[in-house]
Amino acid sequence: xxxxEVRLKKLLESMTLKEKISQMLQIAPNFYLRQGAITGPxxxxxxxxxxxxxxxSVLGAAGAELTMDIQRKYLENNRxxxxxxxxxxxxxxxxxxxxxxxxxxxxxNPELVEESARVAAKEASIAGIHVTxxxxxxxxxxxxxxxxxxxxxxxxxxxxxxxRAFVRGYQGKGLSDKESVASCVKHFAAYGAVEAGRDYNxxxxxERTLREYYLPAYKAAVDEGCAMVxxxxxxxxxxxxxxxQWLLRDLLRGEWGFDGVIISDWGAxxxxxxxxxxxxxxxxxxxxxxxxxxxxxxxxxxxxxxxxLVQKGIVxxxxxxxxxxxxxxxxxxxxxxxxxxxxxDPEREKTVLLCDEHRKLARKIAAQSMVLLKNQGVLPFDKNxxxxxxxxxxxxxxxxxxxWSCEGRNEEAVTLxxxxxxxxxxxxxxxxxxxxxxxxxxxxxxxxxxxxQADAIILALGEHPDMSGEAGxxxxxxxxxxxxxxxxxxxxxxxxxxxxxxxGRPLEITELDYIAPAILEAWFPGTEGGNxxxxxxxxxxxxxxxxxxxxxxxxxxxxxxxxxYNTGRPKGRENNEFRFCSKYLDIPNAPLYPFGYGxxxxxxxxxxxxxxxxxxxxxxxxxxxxxxxNTGKRAGEEVVQLYIRDVSxxxxxxxxxxxxxQKIYLEPGESRKVNFIITEPMLRFHxxxxxxxxxxxHFIAFxxxxxxxxxxxxxxxx
Ligand code: GLC
Numbered sequence: 089x090x091x092x093e094v095r096l097k098k099l100l101e102s103m104t105l106k107e108k109i110s111q112m113l114q115i116a117p118n119f120y121l122r123q124g125a126i127t128g129p130x131x132x133x134x135x136x137x138x139x140x141x142x143x144x145s146v147l148g149a150a151g152a153e154l155t156m157d158i159q160r161k162y163l164e165n166n167r168x169x170x171x172x173x174x175x176x177x178x179x180x181x182x183x184x185x186x187x188x189x190x191x192x193x194x195x196x197n198p199e200l201v202e203e204s205a206r207v208a209a210k211e212a213s214i215a216g217i218h219v220t221x222x223x224x225x226x227x228x229x230x231x232x233x234x235x236x237x238x239x240x241x242x243x244x245x246x247x248x249x250x251x252r253a254f255v256r257g258y259q260g261k262g263l264s265d266k267e268s269v270a271s272c273v274k275h276f277a278a279y280g281a282v283e284a285g286r287d288y289n290x291x292x293x294x295e296r297t298l299r300e301y302y303l304p305a306y307k308a309a310v311d312e313g314c315a316m317v318x319x320x321x322x323x324x325x326x327x328x329x330x331x332x333q334w335l336l337r338d339l340l341r342g343e344w345g346f347d348g349v350i351i352s353d354w355g356a357x358x359x360x361x362x363x364x365x366x367x368x369x370x371x372x373x374x375x376x377x378x379x380x381x382x383x384x385x386x387x388x389x390x391x392x393x394x395x396x397l398v399q400k401g402i403v404x405x406x407x408x409x410x411x412x413x414x415x416x417x418x419x420x421x422x423x424x425x426x427x428x429x430x431x432x433d434p435e436r437e438k439t440v441l442l443c444d445e446h447r448k449l450a451r452k453i454a455a456q457s458m459v460l461l462k463n464q465g466v467l468p469f470d471k472n473x474x475x476x477x478x479x480x481x482x483x484x485x486x487x488x489x490x491x492w493s494c495e496g497r498n499e500e501a502v503t504l505x506x507x508x509x510x511x512x513x514x515x516x517x518x519x520x521x522x523x524x525x526x527x528x529x530x531x532x533x534x535x536x537x538x539x540x541q542a543d544a545i546i547l548a549l550g551e552h553p554d555m556s557g558e559a560g561x562x563x564x565x566x567x568x569x570x571x572x573x574x575x576x577x578x579x580x581x582x583x584x585x586x587x588x589x590x591x592g593r594p595l596e597i598t599e600l601d602y603i604a605p606a607i608l609e610a611w612f613p614g615t616e617g618g619n620x621x622x623x624x625x626x627x628x629x630x631x632x633x634x635x636x637x638x639x640x641x642x643x644x645x646x647x648x649x650x651x652x653y654n655t656g657r658p659k660g661r662e663n664n665e666f667r668f669c670s671k672y673l674d675i676p677n678a679p680l681y682p683f684g685y686g687x688x689x690x691x692x693x694x695x696x697x698x699x700x701x702x703x704x705x706x707x708x709x710x711x712x713x714x715x716x717x718n719t720g721k722r723a724g725e726e727v728v729q730l731y732i733r734d735v736s737x738x739x740x741x742x743x744x745x746x747x748x749x750q751k752i753y754l755e756p757g758e759s760r761k762v763n764f765i766i767t768e769p770m771l772r773f774h775x776x777x778x779x780x781x782x783x784x785x786h787f788i789a790f791x792x793x794x795x796x797x798x799x800x801x802x803x804x805x806x
Contacts, residue, residue: 092420099168099170100409100413103168103412105395105405106142109394111143111144112382112391113144114143114385115140116146116147117146117148117158121158133387142167144383145174148177150176150215150216151437152215152433152434155174159216159428159429171424173418174218178208179493179494180490180493180614181615182208184211184442184443184450185494186449186450186615187453187611187614187617188490188492188611188612189237189239190636191612192240192457193240194456194611196634202253202256203257204449205253205254205256206257206258212269213268214433214440214441215437216430219422222272223240225247225248225250225308226305227302228241228280230280230646231637232286232562232565233286234287234558234593235279236280239637241635241636241637241683242651243683244301245747248305248307251273251309254271255312255313256312262421263421263423264421264422264423267431270316270421272317273309273318275322276306276317276320277302278298278303278320278324279291285562285646286561287559291323291324292326295325296739296774296778299778303339310346315418316348316350318353319332319352330353330356330376331357331365332379333379333380336379349383349415349418350382351382352376353385354385354386355386357372357389358387360376369389369392369393370389374402377394382412382414382415442500451620454620455624456632458611458633459608459635459686459687460687461607461609461685462601462605462607463687466585467586469627470626473516475541475544476508477542477545478508478519479522479545479548479578480546480548482504482550483546484506484521485548485590488504488617489501489615491553492557492558501614501618505618507617507619507622508622511622511625511626520535520537520538520539521535523571525552528569535578536577539578544583544584544586545586547579547587547604548590549567549571553592565594565640566597575587575603579605586608586625587606588610589608590610591609592612594635598642627689630689630723633686634684634729634793638681644675650744650795651746652743657669659671659677662676662677682795683746684729685795686727689722690723691718691720692716692717692718692719692720693717694716695714695717696715697800698714699766700713703806704787704806706768710766712764712765712791714762714791715759716728716760717757717759717760718756718758719757724754726752727750727793728749728751728792729792730746730789731747731790732744732766732770733787733788733790734773734785735787735788736785737773737775737783739775739776744788744790744795747770766789768805784805784806785805787805788802789802
């Protein structure tokens with residue numbers, strides 16, 4: 089056993105059972121900051137001073153001075169001088185806020201996302217944070233669920249690439265590097281499949297669906313070395329994840345070999361009572377520790393019941409020892425025993441957080457995250473276009489950071505108006521809000537007056553950031569309030585107009601798509617949002633974003649996703665009149681905008697898609713090549729996508745699955761041959777007996793600019 093482990097073992101042996109159990113509690117910083125008694129919701133935790141000064145970790149505290157003060161006071165009151173771990177939700181930046189993850193994923197640039205996580209880790213660690221509850225890698229198919237904003241979309245393979253990128257960015261050279269933070273992947277597992285998109289709702293699916301679609305990205309984070317896993321509020325196979333022994337001990341620790349720390353989500357241990365699998369707090373504590381949850385976040389069933397459960401012989405103290413050892417090891421890996429203040433640095437905090445270099449990266453990522461959905465000759469605007477009217481609730485709103493924006497401050501965000509003024513000068517910009525985001529307010533006359541003075545119009549529309557994120561479920565996912573009324577009136581004028589959307593989910597914008605000549609999906613673009621949008625609208629950046637989550641034609645179509653099954657009665661072409669097939673009477677099957685979709689200011693042509701062989705052997709490889717030509721007048725980036733279909737297998741298989749992509753830059757007129765290597769491991773799936781293998785037979789390879797416009801070539805696995 090290594091020296092460190094020997095030392096930790098000795099420390100563990102010197103702790104009382106009560107002290108050990110307290111290490112398994114995570115509480116909010118209020119308990120360390122208060123002067124008087126704790127009141128309000130925290131009161132129900134009924135924590136004594138002794139428990140508070142033996143709790144193992146704290147969540148939500150940020151700031152070098154604050155965290156150092158809490159740590160100092162804590163260590164003065166802790167018999168063993170075991171430092172606290174400081175954890176927080178650094179989801180898409182700490183003080184410099186990057187676009188929401190669903191936006192960053194549209195960059196199809198894992199390296200850039202890794203860079204953003206690196207910066208987030210640097211800023212957070214300087215502010216005294218040791219662990220981030222990120223990445224959230226829940227696969228999503230239902231935009232009614234507000235937390236789609238935190239995810240990277242509907243494809244398991246792409247989600248896995250981003251999961252790895254986030255973990256690498258956060259953990260960097262290792263947890264001993266004081267500018268890194270430990271990564272806690274969440275929410276294990278399949279939280280994104282809540283029924284009807286209603287947060288915290290039932291999740292129920294086959295094990296095959298769980299393994300094929302929902303689990304891969306968590307496994308990718310574990311394989312990349314994430315230090316922690318957070319359990320989901322929801323159920324797997326009718327058992328809440330937080331007390332699910334199959335999920336945590338058999339699969340996560342057994343099958344995947346994860347030996348890091350498992351933490352519950354906020355109150356999730358206690359919520360197993362409401363779920364109906366624990367009669368009381370004692371049973372909740374028993375089931376959670378037996379399932380393998382090491383840290384109970386913000387409920388106190390462990391500290392109130394584990395000691396007696398051990399004394400009654402119902403829970404083996406060894407389970408507590410192994411949990412506490414994992415927590416102590418994490419503190420060791422973070423270097424907290426050597427330096428409990430780790431990277432916290434009040435002086436560096438003033439110069440590093442939100443520095444120009446970080447803002448520059450935020451601007452670059454935001455521009456790559458935006459998706460040009462429509463452009464009928466409107467964009468890019470010429471910088472000498474004359475007067476530009478910015479109309480709508482997001483014309484000069486600064487709440488553009490999105491949910492989970494940690495220490496980001498709206499007042500530090502570059503608004504759309506500021507970005508446009510910086511681009512073309514104050515004298516060329518007219519602003520009229522026209523209506524607010526949510527309400528009934530509507531001032532059409534001011535909006536029309538502004539529009540009539542302008543040579544071009546930007547309609548700045550969207551959701552309020554509180555309409556997505558946790559507990560942000562919406563049954564109707566249209567533009568809220570009177571925004572569509574405003575848009576209709578302004579578009580009536582027939583001037584060059586682009587709609588810029590600020591939103592945390594795919595919206596139902598079918599009518600807007602019909603009446604607007606140009607639409608730019610800006611998502612919640614973060615601190616540099618206004619500058620990034622201006623860079624795109626005026627052509628300094630050619631948009632290259634591609635959707636990673638389908639935009640439904642209507643909410644009635646949900647869930648709609650590209651990697652679906654064919655069914656026994658596929659509809660085939662959209663104009664198919666045959667009644668008795670899988671279709672709607674009133675809408676198309678296809679989404680409004682499909683997975684992988686996005687436009688550029690130039691055009692690309694795909695030709696000569698060939699396979700160097702149409703027979704693939706188990707240890708062989710096929711080279712799929714396609715020629716991509718920039719047929720437009722501007723340089724631009726194209727995301728060349730490879731999909732594969734397993735036409736017939738022992739279980740039904742998706743009509744296509746993303747298996748590769750290359751983001752390439754082409755000058756006007758330039759052609760490039762893009763090659764993809766297809767090998768047998770890419771064809772493996774969970775068969776009837778859940779063995780993860782390929783099966784010989786017919787396959788189809790597809791390449792194209794998105795999941796709907798594809799060239800195809802058949803091949804066979806022999
Ligand atoms: C929340 C969220 C989780 C977050 C945790 C701590 O309820 O579900 O994503 O990390 O609490 O804030």
